[in-house]
Amino acid sequence: MKERWEIILSGVGGQGLIVSGSILGEAATIYENKNATLTSSYGTETRGTFTKSDIIISDGDIYYPEVMKEDAVLALAQVAYNRYVGSLDEEAVLIYDSGLVEDVKASRAKQLGFPITDIARELGNPAVANIVALGIIVKLTGVVSPEAVVKAIEGRFIKKPRVVELNTKAFNRGMELVKD
């Protein structure tokens, strides 16, 4: 098992990346007794401009809470994709929304495109694109167990059973998108 996982969730404000990052952090810390940090960079606008969250997950202490070497990057917008496509190395995986990122470029990183937001729409709400993406990330990396994520979803939306159901469905759908 890797000692330190470094993951970036990027897109534009309003896509729920801090929520999905928090669910990942809760899964790691509350349900798997690991350490995790989540730091976000955002503008003064609430929606529409570039935003990213850095998530570090480790069995040991986490000092510097920002990503130094990306293991996985999620890009849910062209502006986010453009930011990372050129700078990642071979060991990183770049996951992008193929319905939103139209201009795909060459990268040293392994690139995987999925119609994330379209799938979320099919499930009934484009707002769960962040959770579909979380399923992809967890399946690809194994950074936390799927069970811990489901528990974190249940814990976070404890008073809203329908929200739990939709998000769990979105998470499982994301997992299924990744072929073994």
Next chain:
Amino acid sequence: MEQNRRIRFIQGNEAIAEGAIAAGARFYAGYPITPSSEVAEVSSVRLPQVGGLYVQMEDEIGSIAAIIGASVAGKKSYTATSGPGFSLMQENLGVAVMAEVPCVIIDVQRSGPSTGLATKPAQGDVMQSRWGTHGDHGIIVISPSSVQDCYDLTIQAFNLSEKYRTPVIFLADEIVGHMREKAVLWEPSPDQIINRKKPTCDPKDYKPFKPDEDGIAPLAAYGSEYVFRVSGSTHDETGFANSKPDNADRFIRHYTDKIEKNKKDIVILRRFNLEDAEYAIVTFGCSTRSALEAMKIARNMGKKVGVLQLVTLWPFADDGVRELCRKVKGVVVPEMNLGQVIREVKRVNENNIPIVGVNKVNSEAITPFEILAGIEEVER
């Protein structure tokens, strides 16, 4: 899971609000400002649940005035702000010093001066927290470096505030305030909580500014049978204005001495790998995280690097830093400002060892690699 111990994945600002409530605070008055607003948000929900009161004020001048009032009425009280609001609070901070009113002021630092970059971090309020209000006085300033610190040290801030009858400044920053991290919210036992001394004398004999043998005067509550006066004017033991030179001299020295002469009790330092260190990083707040990462990388390279974290910024840890400067060959001081703490480190550097600042004011966190470059500089 034990009932009195909750593991949460929350922001530093949320942990500050939870820490305040765990410490017994029951009154918040404030004016929301990025990057401190979550302290207000969580307090507005949580305080009413525990019988407390949350008030959103018209501005920061009113906010600190309200918490001073609530505190003399007997409730532990606090406010949270950032640079622009902290500037507005400076005059009434002096009132809290002069009237010896326990209260906790949380400043989640952002890039300044003025409005600056509202969502971006900085550590530029170090000297303002020490000297921002006019006149000689002592002050306690505590700086957290993790979400757990935000909880634990907020409790400590209230304890010191109550013990020394003084405002305490909790000097956080955008990185620590907004970062989400694992925190254990533990329920303090009664012996882990300090409450202000109350008078036991006959109400007609009560002198609100007459120190006991420990140097601190008991504080009655407004609305009780003890009737007393507090104001911003220089006063004597009775609380009434007194302009005699010997009285002014006594009280102004008292405001400084009650803090500076109790450093042993107040100051918290954390030492990492300093036993065999040849070079040290002296750090505080968010930069501690970069410093510890730099230490880890340097140790892997075979360099004997240690870290001294100033959890308490003020009163300054003269003895601890002086001792460090006697032991190591060089010191690096990373700060997200142009060099505020480094002045204090240099002040106690008796052997004139090399001291290098790593200073960054572009709104981005100092990286471990920038600190490593600083270490290379002192090695030369």
